[in-house]
Amino acid sequence: MALSQGWVKRYFKAFCKGFFVAVPVAVTFLDQVACVARVEGASMQPSLNPGGSQSSDVVLLNHWKVRNFEVQRGDIVSLVL
Template sequence: MAQSQAWVKRYLKAFCKGFFVAVPVAVTFLDRVACVARVEGASMQPSLNPGGSQSSDVVLLNHWKVRNFEVHRGDIVSLV
């Protein structure tokens, strides 16, 4: 009984340490480097979402290129 309680205590301690390290790293990555977004609707057809309104595409938005002003003609830009 005491061993199982010690195991749970160690597990929760390790989980909390990992959580408090992983969350700031993930938030920083999603804010500064890249994030994932869904493309829905007919605004980008036929390049993205070619199947119509029933389907959606998933794209990776590269924040790094925009911050360094490396946007060129033909690039897809997303506005929030």
């Protein structure tokens, strides 16, 4: 019984350490570098979401290029209001 409790305690301790490292790294990455967004509706047809309301596309929003002013003609820009 003591052996199994020691294993659970070690596992929980390792999980907590990993969790408290992974969450801030993931939040920083999503805020500073890139995030994933879903495109729904007809606003970007026919380039994105060509099937209409039955389907949706998933896009990667690159925050890094916008922060470094590397936006070029033909790029799709997303605004948050």
